Amino acid sequence: EGPDATASVRGDLGVLGHELCLYPELTARENLRFFAQLYGASDVEARAEAGLASARLDERADDPVSGFSRGMRQRLAFERAVVHEPRFLLLDEPFTGLDDSSTARLVERIRDLRAAGVGVIVATHDLELVDGMLDRAVILRAGRATVVEAPGTALRVHYAQVVHGEPSPAAPPPSGFRLRGPEPTADRRYGGQAASRRTSSTPAPSVSAPRATGSAAAFFRVVWQVLRKDLVIETRSREILATTVFFAVACVLVFSFGFVDEGRPLQGAIGGILWIALAFSGTLALGRLFERERANATLQGLLLAPVSRAAIYLGKLGGVLVLMAAVELVVVLLVGLFFQVRAVPRPWLLAALLAAGTLGFAAVGALFAAMLARARSREVLLPILLYPMTVPVLIAGVRGTLSVVDPTRGDAMAVTWLAMLIFFDTVFVTLALWTFDAVMTE
Secondary structure (H helix, E strand, O other): OOHHHHHHHHHOEEEEOOOOOOOOOOEHHHHHHHHHHHOOOOOHHHHHHHHHHHOOOHHHOOOEHHHOOHHHHHHHHHHHHHOOOOOEEEEEOOOOOOOHHHHHHHHHHHHHHHHOOOEEEEEOOOHHHHOOOOOEEEEEEOOEEEEEEOOOOOHHHHHHHHHOOOOOOOOOOOOOOOOOOOOOEEEHHHOOEEEOOOOOOOOOOOOOOOOOOOOHHHHHHHHHHHHHHHHHHHHHHOHHHHHHHHHHHHHHHHHHHHOEEOOEEOHHHHHHHHHHHHHHHHHHHHHOOOHHHHHHOHHHHHHHOOOOHHHHHHHHHHHHHHHHHHHHHHHHHHHHHHOOOOOOOOHHHHHHHHHHHHHHHHHHHHHHHHHOOOOOOHHHHHHHHHHHHOHHHHHHHHHHHHHHHOOOOOHHHHHHHHHHHHHHHHHHHHHHHHHHHHHOOO
16 A cells, blocks of 8 residues: 555556547657656667557657557557556557558557466457457446356357347356456455466566656656656647747736836836736646646546656646746846846846746646646636735735845845745645645546
């Protein structure tokens, strides 16, 4: 029991469902490499190349997945599910979108995995494709499950008998359900449940994926992988950055022309305009933080990996912080230009205030964005939840900025506001790390 045991179970599973859990902006090689690294494989490049060869995507390895056909994506998704060499494989309609040649190859691939000792569960309507490879079948009909043995090629006969309501010749199911193999034995790692016993002729798969998440090196490795993946996708699409910068510039322009007295800009409005522009543009970026994971169902792929959920949070937080830092650079330059700020007496203090305030705002926003990732009205709910919680950040940021840009004021007040921001950051980052696992329910 505990986080390590849960991670161990997730590391033993490979899952392929209707959602393929692939990032369309990444290439085929990058997708396999990312998920192999996420599972802690030591030979990432070799596994990625082997998966590409098995999926017959060698010539398209460096092309974005967005340009692939449905069948190509299906083949790549299967390799993603087995790239970490799982002990158990869960497949839901794995033959969807495949042509006859690819279907035959996948059937043989599944047979090879079974021969290697991998337990395979397949949910499918293509009975002819799996007939003869199953040890046991469960037929669902009108909410009732009928367990039948499936020797030889008799699966279609059993299915017809169950569907037409005739008595099934199948033997009654044993008390301990098993995936494959001979008599089940108790496995304490899985709560004493029955597990298949491998014979001497059935080699166990070699799995090098991690079975625990306690290593600090493994934790920060996952943080970097998630952060790097988000930055790579953003540099290719430029979707969030371009929209956010444009919105921030528009905010600065609108508010700057509204705070003018006798043709001269009001210096006292600098802090408010700066932080309002950052808050609005930051909300726009945070609203898109988990959008790719939601749209492509890759969030399920992240949650199935045997990694700390806190590491996923920090990786996503790091990505949005980089984007907000780029926006802040543009906003600060524009505000200084419109308000004729020739020099900032203490630029290091202004940079510290911006960094601390941005961290607090993004930390709260990233947690709420994850919480609302599956909500239909997430675009409306995010600012409703975010702004009341980040009022202390905005107040401290505005007051601290005014203290810095005013040459008549000393450092004491700005340092006090900075200390308040650091305290806020510490509390809410800790709270987010503590609650993110519960927020991202599987």
